[in-house]
Amino acid sequence: MKNKILIISFLMLGLMSCEVEDPFVARVVSPVLVAVIGSDGIPSNGMTTEPTVTAPVAADAQLKVKVMELDKTGILDYKVGIDSIPVKGLKLAFKLRSGTLIKEVQTDDSGVASFSSTWASLGISTPKAGSSVKLTATGTYKDVQFSKYFILSGK
Numbered sequence: 631m632k633n634k635i636l637i638i639s640f641l642m643l644g645l646m647s648c649e650v651e652d653p654f655v656a657r658v659v660s661p662v663l664v665a666v667i668g669s670d671g672i673p674s675n676g677m678t679t680e681p682t683v684t685a686p687v688a689a690d691a692q693l694k695v696k697v698m699e700l701d702k703t704g705i706l707d708y709k710v711g712i713d714s715i716p717v718k719g720l721k722l723a724f725k726l727r728s729g730t731l732i733k734e735v736q737t738d739d740s741g742v743a744s745f746s747s748t749w750a751s752l753g754i755s756t757p758k759a760g761s762s763v764k765l766t767a768t769g770t771y772k773d774v775q776f777s778k779y780f781i782l783s784g785k
Contacts, residue, residue: 660774660776661699661771661772661774661776662697662698662699662700662717662720662769662771662776663697663698663699663700663714664695664696664697664698664767664776664778665695665696665698666681666683666693666694666695666767666778666780667683667693667694667695667696667742668683668684668685668693669683669684669685669686669692669693670684673696674780679779680764680779680780680781681780681781682762682780682781682782682783683780683781683782683783684782684783684784684785685782685783685784685785686784686785687749687757687758687759687761687784687785690746690747690748690749691746691747691748691749691752691757691782691784692744692745692746693744693745693782694742694743694744694745695722695737695742695743695745695767695778696716696740696741696742697716697717697720697722697737697741697742697743697769697771698714698715698716698717698741699714699715699716699717699771700712700713700714700715701713701714701715715741716737716739716740716741716742717737717741717771718737718738718739718741719736719737720736720737720741720743720769720771721734721735721736721769722734722735722736722737722743722767722768722769723767723768723769724745724747724765724766724767725765725766725768726752726753726763726764726765726766727764727765727766727779732747732751732752732765733745733746733747743767745767749761749784752765752782754784757784758784759784759785760783760784761783761784762781762782762783762784763781763782764779764780764781765779765780765781765782766778766779766780767780
């Protein structure tokens with residue numbers, strides 16, 4: 631009887647210790663840090679997965695995206711820390727969430743890509759304060775694809 635309980639206990643322990651991979655989402659760490667900057671010049675803080683930035687509805691919708699690579703070689707030295715290096719010449723594709731490509735833009739020497747589009751091409755024919763559209767900025771850096779989701783809202 632003791633042997634059966636011992637064997638069953640080991641089997642249960644063995645089954646519980648197996649690591650199961652998440653079948654729904656394949657997670658890959660982004661190779662870059664992406665900050666979305668609204669027309670007011672204030673960058674998203676990066677603490678939200680889907681930041682909202684604003685643009686005036688009286689003109690074309692405009693925003694900027696700053697892309698930085700994080701150099702973590704000095705992470706254990708409090709005098710050095712983590713350094714953010716601008717990613718130059720990176721091609722970003724701005725798309726609606728439906729997958730419709732709006733525009734492709736390249737980052738400049740400071741790692742900033744400037745996006746401008748009419749509200750109509752974003753699917754909002756008569757924009758007013760509070761009108762919003764969900765967008766994605768997608769690119770590839772060091773052979774790793776990444777996407778940044780954000781919301782553009784009219785003011």
